[in-house]
Amino acid sequence: MLNLARPDVLSRLQRGVSEVFPHNPDAKKSDENLWQWVQEINRPLRVKLGIDPTGAEVHLGHSIVLRKLRAFQDAGHTAVLIMGNFTAQIGDPTGKSEVRPQLSAEQVAANVASYLDQVRPILDFATPGRLEICYNATWLESLNLSKIGQLLATMTVGQMLAKEGFAERYHQGQPVYLHEFLYPLMQGYDSVAIQSDLELGGTDQKFNIAVGRDLQRHFQLPPQFGLLMPILPGTDGVQKMSKSLGNYVGLGEDAISMYSKLEKVPDAVIDQYFELLTNLPLEQLPADPRQKQKLLAKEVVTQYHGEEIAHQTQAELEAIVLSGVSQNSELIPEFSLGAISLPVKFFYILGLTPICTNSSEARRQIQGGGVRLDGEKITNVDWQIQAIEDLLGKVVQVGKKKFIRFTP
Amino acid sequence: MLNLARPDVLSRLQRGVSEVFPHNPDAKKSDENLWQWVQEINRPLRVKLGIDPTGAEVHLGHSIVLRKLRAFQDAGHTAVLIMGNFTAQIGDPTGKSEVRPQLSAEQVAANVASYLDQVRPILDFATPGRLEICYNATWLESLNLSKIGQLLATMTVGQMLAKEGFAERYHQGQPVYLHEFLYPLMQGYDSVAIQSDLELGGTDQKFNIAVGRDLQRHFQLPPQFGLLMPILPGTDGVQKMSKSLGNYVGLGEDAISMYSKLEKVPDAVIDQYFELLTNLPLEQLPADPRQKQKLLAKEVVTQYHGEEIAHQTQAELEAIVLSGVSQNSELIPEFSLGAISLPVKFFYILGLTPICTNSSEARRQIQGGGVRLDGEKITNVDWQIQAIEDLLGKVVQVGKKKFIRFTP
CATH class of the missing domain: 3.40.50.620 (HUPs)
Incomplete structure (x- = not known):
């Protein structure tokens, strides 16, 4: 036994x-x-x-x-x-x-x-x-x-x-x-x-x-x-990983979010991440720091989402970096509009999604030009959503790597 | 009410x-x-x-x-x-x-x-x-x-x-x-x-x-x-009253033992004894220290044994001091010989009574000439008791004030 x-x-x-x-x-x-x-x-x-x-x-x-x-x-x-x-x-x-x-x-x-x-x-x-x-x-x-x-x-x-x-x-x-x-x-x-x-x-x-x-x-x-x-350092490479410090990767996070956090883990702690979070032989890790980060991200995403999704996620995110948003990816997390009473300003809805912490941040991101809907930059902070169809099926992007698709 | x-x-x-x-x-x-x-x-x-x-x-x-x-x-x-x-x-x-x-x-x-x-x-x-x-x-x-x-x-x-x-x-x-x-x-x-x-x-x-x-x-x-x-000082007038220090008066003690301990309470603490152990008006206590001690002893014995016995005890003990042992006093505590297997040496029996702490002390008291039986000094430390009749009804006295009468 x-x-x-x-x-x-x-x-x-x-x-x-x-x-x-x-x-x-x-x-x-x-x-x-x-x-x-x-x-x-x-x-x-x-x-x-x-x-x-x-x-x-x-x-x-x-x-x-x-x-x-x-x-x-x-x-x-x-x-x-x-x-x-x-x-x-x-x-x-x-x-x-x-x-x-x-x-x-x-x-x-x-x-x-x-x-x-x-x-x-x-x-x-x-x-x-x-x-x-x-x-x-x-x-x-x-x-x-x-x-x-x-x-x-x-x-x-x-x-x-x-x-x-x-x-x-x-x-x-x-x-x-x-x-x-x-x-x-x-x-x-x-x-x-x-x-x-x-x-x-x-x-x-x-x-x-x-x-x-x-x-x-x-x-x-x-x-x-x-x-x-050992206690794991957070993705900032400095403090203990903790939700309140915002330097954490939750086990329940979607593949894209998990991957994008892990592909940025600093050099100083990446070996510890490999040792504690994977079973990979430490002496066979790639020498190139960028390759190492991607390997870590893919390996951990594999553990929680399976090899296929990990592979797809890696490919998607590399494509995004190269060519902007790929609206058809099935990996983009979804956000249901069902519970929202209309009409309401767009930044308010954005503040409710997991890609913005609150509506103030959502306003700031729009003002800073960091928010796109189906690839088009949103410029009007006060844009009012009248009907659910204004957003349904569309992908909103905040910054480079945060995406949400609106569903009914 | x-x-x-x-x-x-x-x-x-x-x-x-x-x-x-x-x-x-x-x-x-x-x-x-x-x-x-x-x-x-x-x-x-x-x-x-x-x-x-x-x-x-x-x-x-x-x-x-x-x-x-x-x-x-x-x-x-x-x-x-x-x-x-x-x-x-x-x-x-x-x-x-x-x-x-x-x-x-x-x-x-x-x-x-x-x-x-x-x-x-x-x-x-x-x-x-x-x-x-x-x-x-x-x-x-x-x-x-x-x-x-x-x-x-x-x-x-x-x-x-x-x-x-x-x-x-x-x-x-x-x-x-x-x-x-x-x-x-x-x-x-x-x-x-x-x-x-x-x-x-x-x-x-x-x-x-x-x-x-x-x-x-x-x-x-x-x-x-x-x-x-307050915490009561013991009858030594120094340390806290406690059984282990031997400076205590037990509530269950017989009247003679209680009285003789209390009539020796030192001047330094006697006022405290009156205040804490009696209800007597403090301003009416006798000025003479000896009278004060006797009053305290009689008052406390009264509380635990009643006025009559307190009175009798005081009279008895004063008589003893004046004229030696009064064998007929009913106040002398009794000690039953019933449980003792004979023959056995006298000092051993004496060590079992409450007036000696143990048989070694009993030996020492006999050697020091401090033990009397019906008024006669015992001189032979090795005196062997053959039959219960050797002691029955007799009063043994250790020092000045400790008495025991042997009963069947």
Whole structure:
């Protein structure tokens, strides 16, 4: 069942890993050396990944640990996805945290569905025994004060305040609320509940994964390994990829948008993108920077949209750059006019489409001469749309590479 | 119903109080001035006192808040005794704390019974509406993680670490375990559950009582007042009264033992004893220090054993000092020989009685010539008791004032 006899399987598991802990490369005991254990063990490992179903769009930064999880699935192990539905429902009771809003059960269910939809291209949902999806309310909801006291008793204030994030805030005199100490413990208790052998996470998860080890020991279970992956820089090549910084590529983006973002990834970070987001052999990458960018873009688009669309997208976008808009491309995303009450000014409609952030930007783009309809520049900012037929089937273009086709 | 029209009632409530908070003596609003509120309100206040049923012997140090609670009962208010049975049953999960052993439900029930037995002379158990006895497991047992998260979210790490006890330990690098933060919150939540108007405690309870105020506000209840009583110095006049320091007077002690400890209370603290342990007018105490000690001893013994026995005890002990042991006194405590297997050396039996701490001390006392049987000094340390008749009905005396009569 396990595929680890093949050397490429192990090297795929190890690719791009930032840290494994505990790690004693000389250890005879496989409980201190994950790679040795992985090669010796004759049962599937339970590989945990915790998900906050807060409804955030999943992007390539998140895909790194998911791709690693897939590598473990392909090697015959069991991915255990833990949906933090309990954590999301209690949220942050102070209401002060933007990252922890309190969500209703319905919102959480919708977010989970949307999450699974977005990560479907990455994980193996089909092979029996390769994926478990759990909800942490199952075990957290029934914890009582006595059990919670036990969890809290495994840690000291000093240990908790040593955690990145808490330490700085505490020493700068910013409030650290006591319930915040529960989150690492809840995540750690998830490892107890599912009897995790290995937990994956970004490098910012080391503390929480270590808490999981402590709690497993407390409950007489063998402690899990931790496997940390690097944090992906955004398409600006500078800051961590994040939706709020606008330097991200969402897994659900259409092929054109994904391709055009990725073909601009800066030289400084492109090797890291190849290592973390593809399985291509790093020593065989093209030397020419432009070729490298196109290869990255095509490879990643292939993962999410398939090879044919990736090929078509690349061809389309190269043609556009050479000859302007190709109105007949089936790849141009569509925007339905159905919900819009007419008459209304054109810039207002443009502001509602995904290619402009809002109607002010739409006005500015028209004023700057950057907006074309079926290839003709729009000059009248106040152009009023009287009937849906004025736009139906036409392609509007903003700047060089953003297109939308209007549909009924 | 409320007796506050009488000025002596208010002055008894105020007697010996160390601090009331919040306290704004000029406040028109009675929620900032307890004494004004107490005089205006036309319903009984709910006056909370929390009890740890850990099985510790109740002593005069503990009696101070209980006596204050009685004063509130006598003024028409409701004493709400909260038995911390939940807290005692979870104990300290680390097992590191000697003051918080984990107790079984049966042990807790036995401790509660013994506690109530000991405090029976102090509180009014009889008048309807004057006493409620609650068990905090009633509301704490059913708290789930979500609610506990809410409780924790009302406080910051900085606030908790400012608490006496935590602050020193944390800054000295000693571990403060996270579950320790639960105790003040549990005590505080008790105030929410019983809708306390006023909580009594020693001066070391200010933090916990303030947490109760915070939690009541969080749950949209009017916050309780705190009333703090001083900590009683022990009979050594130096350290806090405590069983482990041996400077205590237990509420369950026999009259002779109680009297002889109290008639030696040092001058430096005797006024405080009168203020906190009696209702006698302080300005009418005798000037002579010896008379003052005797008055204190007789007054306190009266509270726990009644006036007749107090009178008899005083007479007995004065007679003993004048003329040696009075064997016929009915006040000499008894010690049953029933459980002892003979033959055995006398010092071994003596070590089992309450007048010697152990058999080594018994040996030493005999060697030092401090032990008499029916008035005759015992000189043979190795004296072997062959038959129960050697001791039956006789009075053994250790030092000047410790007596035991042997019974079958």
